[in-house]
Amino acid sequence: xxxxxxxxxxxxxxxxxxxxxxxxxxxxxxxxxxxxxxxxxxxxxxxxxxxxxxxxxxxxxxxxxxxxxxxxxxxxxxxxxxxxxxxxxxxxxxxxxxxxxxxxxxxxxxxxxxxxxxxxxxxxxxxxxxxxxxxxxxxxxxxxxxxxxxxxxxxxxxxxxxxxxxxxxxxxxxxxxxxxxxxxxxxxxxxxxxxxxxxxxxxxxxxxxxxxxxxxxxxxxxxxxxxxxxxxxxxxxxxxxxxxxxxxxxxxxxxxxxxxxxxxxxxxxxxxxxxxxxxxxxxxxxxxxxxxxxxxxxxxxxxxxxxxxxxxxxxxxxxxxxxxxxxxxxxxxxxxxxxx
Amino acid sequence: xxxxxxxxxxxxxxxxxxxxxxxxxxxxxxxxxxxxxxxxxxxxxxxxxxxxxxxxxxxxxxxxxxxxxxxxxxxxxxxxxxxxxxxxxxxxxxxxxxxxxxxxxxxxxxxxxxxxxxxxxxxxxxxxxxxxxxxxxxxxxxxxxxxxxxxxxxxxxxxxxxxxxxxxxxxxxxxxxxxxxxxxxxxxxxxxxxxxxxxxxxxxxxxxxxxxxxxxxxxxxxxxxxxxxxxxxxxxxxxxxxxxxxxxxxxxxxxxxxxxxxxxxxxxxxxxxxxxxxxxxxxxxxxxxxxxxxxxxxxxxxxxxxxxxxxxxxxxxxxxxxxxxxxxxxxxxxxxxxxxx
Numbered sequence: 001x002x003x004x005x006x007x008x009x010x011x012x013x014x015x016x017x018x019x020x021x022x023x024x025x026x027x028x029x030x031x032x033x034x035x036x037x038x039x040x041x042x043x044x045x046x047x048x049x050x051x052x053x054x055x056x057x058x059x060x061x062x063x064x065x066x067x068x069x070x071x072x073x074x075x076x077x078x079x080x081x082x083x084x085x086x087x088x089x090x091x092x093x094x095x096x097x098x099x100x101x102x103x104x105x106x107x108x109x110x111x112x113x114x115x116x117x118x119x120x121x122x123x124x125x126x127x128x129x130x131x132x133x134x135x136x137x138x139x140x141x142x143x144x145x146x147x148x149x150x151x152x153x154x155x156x157x158x159x160x161x162x163x164x165x166x167x168x169x170x171x172x173x174x175x176x177x178x179x180x181x182x183x184x185x186x187x188x189x190x191x192x193x194x195x196x197x198x199x200x201x202x203x204x205x206x207x208x209x210x211x212x213x214x215x216x217x218x219x220x221x222x223x224x225x226x227x228x229x230x231x232x233x234x235x236x237x238x239x240x241x242x243x244x245x246x247x248x249x250x251x252x253x254x255x256x257x258x259x260x261x262x263x264x265x266x267x268x269x270x271x272x273x274x275x276x277x278x279x280x281x282x283x284x285x286x287x288x289x290x291x292x293x294x295x296x297x298x299x300x301x302x303x304x305x306x307x308x309x310x311x312x313x314x315x316x317x318x319x320x321x322x323x324x325x326x327x328x329x330x331x332x333x334x335x336x337x338x339x340x
Numbered sequence: 341x342x343x344x345x346x347x348x349x350x351x352x353x354x355x356x357x358x359x360x361x362x363x364x365x366x367x368x369x370x371x372x373x374x375x376x377x378x379x380x381x382x383x384x385x386x387x388x389x390x391x392x393x394x395x396x397x398x399x400x401x402x403x404x405x406x407x408x409x410x411x412x413x414x415x416x417x418x419x420x421x422x423x424x425x426x427x428x429x430x431x432x433x434x435x436x437x438x439x440x441x442x443x444x445x446x447x448x449x450x451x452x453x454x455x456x457x458x459x460x461x462x463x464x465x466x467x468x469x470x471x472x473x474x475x476x477x478x479x480x481x482x483x484x485x486x487x488x489x490x491x492x493x494x495x496x497x498x499x500x501x502x503x504x505x506x507x508x509x510x511x512x513x514x515x516x517x518x519x520x521x522x523x524x525x526x527x528x529x530x531x532x533x534x535x536x537x538x539x540x541x542x543x544x545x546x547x548x549x550x551x552x553x554x555x556x557x558x559x560x561x562x563x564x565x566x567x568x569x570x571x572x573x574x575x576x577x578x579x580x581x582x583x584x585x586x587x588x589x590x591x592x593x594x595x596x597x598x599x600x601x602x603x604x605x606x607x608x609x610x611x612x613x614x615x616x617x618x619x620x621x622x623x624x625x626x627x628x629x630x631x632x633x634x635x636x637x638x639x640x641x642x643x644x645x646x647x648x649x650x651x652x653x654x655x656x657x658x659x660x661x662x663x664x665x666x667x668x669x670x671x672x673x674x675x676x677x678x679x680x681x
Contacts, residue, residue, distance in 0.1 A: 011587075011608050011610050012610045012611055013608075013609075013610055013663070029606065029608065029609065029663065030605070030606065078587075078605070078608060081587070081608075087613070088585075088612055088613050088614070088615070089585070089610060089611070089612065089613070090611050090612075090613050091611075092610070092611055092664070092665055093611070093664075093665050093666070094665070095665060095667065097667055097670055099377040099378045099380070099381035099670075100377065100381075128377075128380070156377075234662070234663070234665050238665060
């Protein structure tokens with residue numbers, strides 16, 4: 001090209017998000033995050049609909065050199081490009097739709113007979129649930145686990161994550177056969193083990209694995225928020241615009257059969273011993289917190305990670321404002337982590 | 341009065357119960373699964389026939405059986421698309437037949453096609469997505485028709501001699517490429533004991549390759565090489581375009597054909613809006629081809645041309661839907677449900 005194009009655009013799946021102290025660019029295609037100063041965020045925002053020359057004039061030609069060098073870096077990093085035809089490049093739509101009534105479920109079991117686990121599975125499959133995490137805290141016979149896994153054959157369920165406590169009575173071979181004949185089971189995790197180890201089984205489509213971890217899985221466990229746990233995808237980012245992605249379209253059953261938004265939350269909306277899951281999750285009260293996005297929550301709304309973060313703390317209203325009950329370990333006003 | 345109203349209501353519900361959506365597909369097509377999820381979400385009834393089922397059903401066809409009526413039919417994937425691989429060369433071991441093997445096979449293939457065509461069109465609906473008869477598009481006819489409708493196409497030649505090809509290269513100083521005339525071919529071969537996948541990717545023809553060619557060869561298609569700014573994949577559904585730009589030029593590896601995927605730094609794929617006149621002409625083309633859906637390939641050149649390459653009626657739209665967040669599966673489900681005016 002002879003003449004430098006007049007416009008600079010960010011690729012529409014590279015979206016800047018401003019925080020109180022620092023901003024980020026979320027690369028939703030390559031699942032990456034670039035940290036940028038807030039001034040640069042403001043420049044990118046004001047660049048919308050303007051040519052590079054107009055942008056420079058808009059900033060009273062104070063930042064000409066900075067603008068040129070940043071745009072060059074962006075081009076090199078492939079998060080933006082020069083063009084003469086900005087009209088052909090609409091912004092990414094951040095619509096979010098989900099045809100399933102329930103996307104995911106966590107089932108926590110301590111004593112196998114404290115509620116009917118098989119029936120819970122059947123009910124979730126009825127609801128077209130996509131993913132189930134089964135957290136078994138204390139030893140149960142392999143056959144009981146296998147029985148509920150077999151219920152999922154011929155269902156729309158796509159994935160079962162299986163946590164079982166490490167126990168000498170278990171035969172590894174049984175679990176190997178289980179994951180190979182039931183492709184939905186992935187992975188199997190032996191928690192409270194004496195070692196950390198990953199066994200991988202090569203399969204035609206997706207490799208399968210059995211993991212051993214010394215970490216324990218205990219009742220009502222809370223997740224740790226960490227930069228590494230952020231999921232940077234269009235799907236999550238767009239869902240987070242209007243929803244609390246940690247609980248949206250999710251149902252959790254704790255060790256007593258209580259139906260909750262998340263196992264660690266205090267609030268129960270019913271119990272599988274007396275209520276059907278479908279009845280409970282269809283209520284407005286159960287769904288209320290699905291729709292409280294980080295933009296509605298104090299502190300979170302000032303955080304640059306608000307559309308990536310899966311922090312599943314409960315939220316409560318205090319002084320007419322939603323706040324998270326638990327601290328996530330990040331302070332957006334200082335741009336610092338204090339949980340590490 | 342009240343009685344009539346109640347009767348109508350019952351009739352309305354009954355016809356809904358009776359009518360299902362029919363989808364022809366294959367067992368492993370996530371795009372079909374996703375559309376079915378949406379149809380179920382809207383409480384619609386769906387019958388899915390995978391190629392494994394349709395092959396079985398073709399074993400017995402009784403003409404006096406009534407044709408089944410469906411709310412809609414979607415020919416997502418049919419056996420007919422891969423007609424050639426379906427008909428295997430027959431086992432005619434008797435030497436008497438050996439000399440006529442070719443004509444036997446041709447007849448068997450023709451008959452199988454007649455059965456196949458009959459089978460797939462023996463289902464009735466007012467609403468059909470990607471009609472069976474229009475699935476197989478002729479690349480050359482389509483390009484010629486596009487050109488007539490003022491759609492820019494690449495300079496294209498089908499020839500059989502090195503001499504003609506030499507002249508074509510001279511006329512196109514920016515270079516030429518070789519492309520398949522019909523479908524892409526994928527097969528596995530053993531190279532030194534290791535399984536390797538081979539495919540006929542689009543390839544640039546330079547003078548070195550030209551020299552290595554025999555004087556005469558099978559009819560082959562050559563096109564001018566386009567100076568790409570980016571490629572455009574546009575999913576067409578019932579008059580609407582859902583387009584995506586693919587910036588493959590940044591990356592040397594995918595310069596000629598972007599299907600040579602680069603996993604680590606995938607090509608940028610972003611939502612795109614085609615100019616209005618380009619959309620209007622492509623809409624005319626799709627209507628002339630009697631296609632209400634398809635994936636259209638276009639190249640935007642550095643000097644500003646929008647060059648049409650081809651349309652694939654049963655294309656993989658998932659590769660456009662997810663990167664651009666278009667929810668095409670939802671759009672398709674809603675199209676199938678829309679009552680025809």
